[in-house]
Amino acid sequence: MARTRRQPSERILIAGSVDDLPEMARMLEDLPENxxxxxxxxxxxxxxxxxxxxxxxxxxxWLLRSARTSAVSPLVFADHGEALAHAVTGWAAEWCVADCEPRTSVWIGCADSPWVERARSVVQIELADAGFDTLVG
Structure with missing residues (x-):
């Protein structure tokens, strides 16, 4: 089926921390309106x-660490990357399904977090299982 102007041309996931905001903003500005x-x-x-x-x-x-508890008991608030990792893996479980028509692009920043590194691996597996091969970042 040919895409029309009203149909989405691309499904995206962009995930990162405030340190990634300049790059994330550039990516968002480059996205098509649809x-x-x-x-x-x-x-x-x-x-x-x-x-x-x-x-x-x-x-x-926006995922505020100060508003979330951590899975690590001595920490009062969520660890750096912890909330982002949970959000990204939840997104992958819902959206990385086989035979989905739109192209899916994924960019995951927050590279200095072990939580996010594990989540990135999960997303790569989910994308591969769904037949996608697009993972950037």
Whole structure:
């Protein structure tokens, strides 16, 4: 089936921390208006939240570590990358399904977090199992 202007041309997942914001903003600005998908940004505090230039069908979700408990018992708040890793693996479980028509592009930053490194591996497996081969970042 040929794509029309109203049909989404690309499904995306962009995930990272506030340290990745400049690159994430550039990627969002380059997306076509009819792209759709999810952006997850992990931040320590609410003061770090800002508006990102996303197309209308792209949802930006801020994950505040200070508002989440950690799976690691001595930590009061979520560890760096912990909330992002949970969001990314949850997204993959829902959206990486076989025979899905739209092209899927995934970029995952926050490379200095072991939580995110494990999540990146899970997403790569989910993408491969669904027949996608697009993972950037």
């Amino acid at each position: 792209a759709y998908g999810q952006v997850f940004v992990e931040a320590a505090l609410a003061e770090q939240v800002r508006t990102l230039p996303a197309p209308p069908r792209v949802t930006v979700t």
